[in-house]
Amino acid sequence: MFPFLKPTLIYNDDVTKVHIDELKKLNINGLILDLDNTIMAPKTARLDLPVKYWLEVMKQNFKIVVLTNNKKAFYLEAVRQVLELPVIGFAKKPWSVGIKEALEILNLPNDNIAIIGDRPLTDIWLGQRYGFKTILVRALTAHIEPKWKYFLRKLEWSFVKKQ
Numbered sequence: 001m002f003p004f005l006k007p008t009l010i011y012n013d014d015v016t017k018v019h020i021d022e023l024k025k026l027n028i029n030g031l032i033l034d035l036d037n038t039i040m041a042p043k044t045a046r047l048d049l050p051v052k053y054w055l056e057v058m059k060q061n062f063k064i065v066v067l068t069n070n071k072k073a074f075y076l077e078a079v080r081q082v083l084e085l086p087v088i089g090f091a092k093k094p095w096s097v098g099i100k101e102a103l104e105i106l107n108l109p110n111d112n113i114a115i116i117g118d119r120p121l122t123d124i125w126l127g128q129r130y131g132f133k134t135i136l137v138r139a140l141t142a143h144i145e146p147k148w149k150y151f152l153r154k155l156e157w158s159f160v161k162k163q
């Protein structure tokens with residue numbers, strides 16, 4: 001497989017290790033965050049404490065929107081309440097369905113935006129096409145997933161060019 005995805009930064013750890021200074025160095029002023037497995041375990045609508053603290057710091061330094069392919073309106077509303085952030089659902093990443101709304105909210109040049117997510121073929125591919133900085137992180141629940149999911153993830157990471 002040809003590795004056509006080249007994330008700006010790759011973390012072999014979850015989102016909480018993404019450091020503010022590294023984002024500032026890249027002239028990033030706005031963040032598009034993936035939801036499931038990037039900032040929350042799927043179907044929980046709950047923030048783990050480390051992620052909660054990380055988000056608090058990020059909120060003080062960046063404009064943030066959450067962009068998710070999740071289609072459950074009721075769940076998305078619960079997530080909005082928990083995060084206190086704009087949450088755009090039905091995004092159909094890697095396609096462009098939700099991105100227009102995200103860009104309207106952020107109102108920043110694409111070059112000053114970073115997309116952070118755990119999925120190369122959705123989050124990173126989308127970000128790369130739009131000229132965002134792209135930050136690939138490890139899934140929050142990777143350590144408790146069944147084996148078949150692990151293999152799918154490995155397969156997906158084979159599209160990623162290591163720096």
Ligand SMILES: [Mg+2]
Binds near residue numbers: 034
């Ligand atoms: Mg995800």
